[in-house]
């Protein structure tokens with residue numbers, strides 16, 4: 001597991017800076033807009049599917065309560081958001097989604 005580096009200035013993102021990428025989309029050192037590479041888009045979609053969809057289906061089939069299901073879904077979403085920065089890889093240019 002490795003945190004991303006800026007494609008322009010090679011600044012190594014701290015964990016906190018990687019989390020801020022969700023709303024900033026910029027390198028904190030050189031302020032250049034950073035895009036996720038195609039490879040990293042594919043890699044981030046895998047844990048997203050595993051963390052959100054799969055436990056969602058399991059919980060939905062086992063637990064008969066909408067609220068328990070909602071709590072599980074939110075917990076998994078938060079865990080996913082916390083884990084995803086390790087799958088980021090940045091580029092200067094926008095790349096195709098897949």
Ligand SMILES: [Zn+2]
Pocket residue numbers: 006007008009010011027028029030031032
């Ligand atoms: Zn930078």
